[in-house]
Amino acid sequence: MNPKDKAYRTGDGEASSASATALSSPELSPSSPSNLSAENDTMKRAAAKKLIERYFYQLIDGCGNSNCDNEFCASSGKVKNLTPNQAAAQAIQLFSQEARLCDTQRTKVARTQSDIRGKNNEFGISTNSSSPEASKGAEAVTTSSKTCTSFPKSEIDSSQPSSASPQGKQVPFLTEEKLLKILETCKRENSYSLLIRTLGEVYSSSVSLSQSFLKQHPDSPIDAMLDKAPKDLKNLKKEDVRTLEGDLDKDEDSQEATDKADCSEGCNSYKPSAPDDISVDIPSLRRSYKALLEVPGNVYESALVHALLTLSSGVDLDLTVFGVTSWKNPEDILNVFVIVLEMPMLGSSEYLELALPKVCKAASHLPLNLQARLARILARHCKPRLKPLLETLQQLITLKVISGHFTRDYCVQDEDHITAPTKLMKVLYYANMLAGELDPPELRQEDTSAPSTDDSLLGAIASNKNPRPPQHEDPLGAELHVNVLDSRKPYLHFTEFYNEPLSDAIEMDKDFACYKSDPSGSSGSQKKFSFMNFAFILTPATKTLGLYYDNRIRMYSERRMSFFHSVVGQPTNPYLRLKVRRDHIIDDALVELEMVAMENPKDLKKQLVVEFEGEQGIDEGGVSKEFFQLIVEEIFNPDYGMFTFQLETQTVWFNPTSFESDAQFTLIGIVLGLAIYNNIILDVHFPMVVYKKLMGKKGTYYDLEDWNPALFNGLKEMLEYEGDDMEEIFVQTFRICYQDVFGTTFFHELKDGGDHILVCQHNKREFVDLYAEFLLNTSVEKQFRAFRRGFQMVTDESPLHLLFRPEEVEQLVCGSKNFDFNELEEATEYDGGYALDSPVIKNFWDIVHKMPLESKRKLLQFATGSDRVPVGGLSKLKLIIARNGPDSDRLPTAHTCFNVLLLPEYETKEKLNDRLMKAINYSKGFGML
Known part of the structure; x- marks a missing residue:
């Protein structure tokens, strides 16, 4: 075996003749030609850095020789106390001047390295005391530590020590x-x-x-200074060195100022x-x-x-x-x-x-x-x-x-x-x-405030003796003290963590069973792995299935308990049954839900069944969809006075001066929770901050961008203004005004005596944060507290917080915004004699694709009971088009509970278009056609 190969294999670069050649090569000299290769330039700069570090530690720590007379060594007493930045700058200057370097500093540097690499000496000699070579090496080190000699740059030693194992055997690195x-x-x-x-x-x-690729001196500022230094370190002037030192100090001051600003008011x-x-x-x-x-x-x-x-x-x-x-x-x-x-x-x-x-x-x-x-x-x-x-x-x-x-017996959860x-x-x-x-994290807080005592529905919630179960907290997030709600802007968008092939391959019923066997997410050896504990990798459509199984199991559990009560002579209704009148839907729903909440709030987790008085529709899902649509249309109507309409963003917000009782807002929270619980999509238009607050995070200045872009841009301009004449330019005090839905103007002082405090450079951040706090939290605290508690009455035991981020909860409530009817066509099934190539079906899709968006919404409403796109897109809708007899003058009909569109076999495209548009524009209720 080639001896130099053996030397490299054992990690002992000093023993290799090739290494020796490299170390003594003029290519490492500071006076090397300008046409060196990129690798030699890197080696040269790395070697230069090592010498600069030795000068640095000589200035900071000295050589350890009490008789040292080197004016550039701390041991001589001739070096004044230097900051790390000053020492780094002076070390670069000493390097450029080829100043005197105490040879003992080499041993000191080696000892510093050995702290990292296992405390072996700088020559890569084994620490085994029984080795005669080790004794000689140690003796050589001791001898060298007694002298102080000049060390020119031409003798750069780029070697590094090998690590040693506890037994003294050298470890390659x-x-x-x-x-x-x-x-x-x-x-x-x-x-x-x-x-x-x-x-x-x-x-x-x-x-x-x-032990490989380790920093030599982790606390040294040399790296930062060398990044700013010119490529050629030879013959640096004092002015250049002072500039380097000043730049580094400026960077540190800037960073410190930034940190302070970041943590300010x-x-x-x-x-x-x-x-x-x-x-x-x-x-x-x-x-x-x-x-x-x-x-x-x-x-x-x-x-x-x-x-x-x-x-x-x-x-x-x-x-x-x-x-x-x-x-x-x-x-x-x-x-x-x-x-x-x-x-x-x-x-x-x-x-x-x-x-x-x-x-x-x-x-x-x-x-x-x-x-x-x-x-x-x-x-x-x-x-x-x-x-x-x-x-x-x-x-x-x-x-x-x-x-x-993968099979039912061997799922993706079983694949390591x-x-x-x-x-x-x-x-x-x-x-x-x-x-x-x-x-x-202080922005995350649980709703612990007491409800109003004069409100029966809220009182029913407060009197509920069953404590709210603790929300799921990921163990790694708890260890890091970080929650997904804290992330204002992640480095990479969260959607990049979705894996669609995996999401499609997961059988969520089995994954849900694995989750229930280990809800804490510990996933020990005896537990099954569940992707519900790693929900960031799942698409919202797949996570919706996990929530669906949880909701259905709770519904079936309530039915089973009702059956047992019936057996023992205490019959109960296995469903949450609401009977309402169309023209009094808000009042009737409020009374019904209030009674449920007062008697047993757990009944809200039963399957919802709605009956419209005087109509013959039987609720298999379609009637509930219309109930939610009608109640949302009425209660979010600006004329009702519970919500204000933001014209710029086309969203609704809580009316801080609403005359409605807290119970009305609680009802809206319950409706929102019931829609999620019953897998129904609503036509609501909240800004994103509402969903963040629902999940437990207060609104901040940054949420104003989505809530009121014009206001956000004005406040942003104020924050970015750096002039000394801010008081004259903005003329803003800590007193603000706002209007209610009727145009009445109200004034509010953000702090005591706010009308006499002008916003200036020193307090502008405080003003912005207090302004946002008032608009998004304080002014609507009473209304939102009632709304959130109603929502929690339905969702408190579900894995909603585990699976969904606020952005995904919005999709869960409102559905997708992508009206891609090509997806719907690909996912549609046919029955009763129709097929994809049937003339009527071809005409139908040709008509649909040419419809305006509003007509497409009406078609969805007519066929499915909802004009919203489910999470995951229209491909998840599973529409069925069935033949409903031969050509006739009858209009198309639909079973909204099952997403079935009944279509007669019209002879012409014109007749199909006429009958279809009449059906979707004039149908309402059940038994009307």
Whole structure:
């Protein structure tokens, strides 16, 4: 075996003749020619950085020699107290002047490195005391520590120490510098066997990999200063150095000011506790991977894939059997995952099929606290990798879903190669929130205020002795103190986490059963995996099925209890039955629901059955749809006075001066909850802030953009104005005015004496936040509290909070906004003799596709009982068109309960068009045609 190969294989770069050649090469000299290759430039700058660091620590800590006479060494007493930035700037200047450097500082730097790499000396010599070579090495170090000599830049030593195992055996590791040297050697010898062996050895061992690509001095400001320094560090002037130091100080001051502003009076942007740092040098690691990708033909790919398989199996076994205690420092295992997840080649075929599933499985066994630390590290240091890594995991899951053979006995929940990436994706999901813009968790609050005592319906809620069950909280989110409601703007849009092939493949009835067996989401070995605990990966349409099964099971449970009561002589109604009059629908519904709430609020969880007085319709779903439509039309009518209409956004908002009782708002909350509970879509137009408040988060200034864009832009302009004449320009005090639905003007002081306090540069943020707080929360607190409690009466025990974000709750209530009738045509089924190629059917779709949107809505209303598009689009509607006899003058009819359109076989297209338009424009109620 070639001795230099052996030296690299053991990680001892000092022992290699190739290394020695590289170290002594004039290519590393500061006076090297300008036409060096990019790799040599990188090596030169890395070596220069190491020398600058040695000057830095000589200025800060000294050499340890009490008799030192070096004016540039702290041990001499000739160096004044320097800040880290001042020391870094002076270190760069000393480097450019080839100033005197205490040789003992080399030993000091090595000791600092050994703290990271296992406390072995800088020469890479084994720490085994029984080794004579080790004794000689130690003696050499001791001798060198007694002298103080000049160290010119031409003697740059770019070597780094090898890590040592507890037994003293050296552990190989990689750095950017070592990798570049290996690549140079391989190119020169036209053989990549050295690279293959090195990657195989380092990447197959968690010990080796955890000690690779580490920062030399994590607390040093040198990196930041070198980023601003000119490319040529030779002969820097004092003015240049002072500029560098000033820029760095300015950056720190700016960041500190930003942090203070972010945490000032109004929750502009919440900064969670400082994310965990990491000892891996991420920029160096990325440069190393970039250099590795330039190797022609990916000759190392197979060796690296097999190394990752060995690594993942070992880490998985250690975590499963021994837990994190198998590592002395938990940070080591995080280093391993960060280095692996930063690999840009993970998405290529061989890695994707073989290595990545094993890596995901190992990561899935990380304890909760380390998952949280990994999420913080990814959010802080690896933002550019979040999207590529998410796409890679999505690709892996999709590949396994498409290529898998799943049955009722072996579902996607049983496939480790699908569930393990999903668990790792949850870490990315929270990292994505941390990397974006967060609001403070204080905006999340439970509704604990007491209801009005003079309101019977609210009193019924308050008297309910059954305590509200606690809302589901994800364990990882609790560990990170982050909730999806806190995310004002994630780094990546949440929809990028949806996996449609997986969502379509999941059998939600079985997944729901798995969830009920382990509702906490612990998913232990004896529990079944449930995607409901990882709802971020599911599309809203699939999650709606999970909610549907939960609601139906509760309805059937109520029926079963009614049957048992009947057996023991206490008969009860198994349904929530409402009998109302069309022209008194609000009053009748209020009385009926009030009686239910007073007697037994749990009856609201029974299946809803509606009967219109004087009509013959039997409710199999269609009558309920019309009931909801009519009650929504009336109660949201601006003339009713409960809600105001926002003309600019076409949305409704709570009337803060409404004369209606709280019970009326509670009724609307119950109606909204019943619609979700009974899988009915409503034609309501709330701004997004309503759904956020329903889910438990207060409105903020940023919600004004959707609520009132004109007001938001005005306040934004105020916040962005930097002039000293703000008081004269805006002439705004802390007293505001607003109007009710009748045009009456009201005034409100946002703080005591607000009419005498002008808005200026110092208090503008406070004004904006108080203004938003009043408009979105304080002014409608009474009305919204009643509304939300009515909603909770129906939904409090459902997994609504677990499955849906506020944006998805809006879809759940209002349906999709995509009226794609091509989807409806593809999903429609035919009965009674009709087929896709029947002349009447061809004419029907030709007519429908040419209809204006309003007529299409009426057609949906006529055929299904609702003019809304279900979550997931019209493809989820399952319309049936059935033949209703031969050609005649009869109009089309419909069974709205079952989405069946009955269509006579009209002879001409004109006659079909005429009869169809009459039917959809003039039909109303049951038994009217």
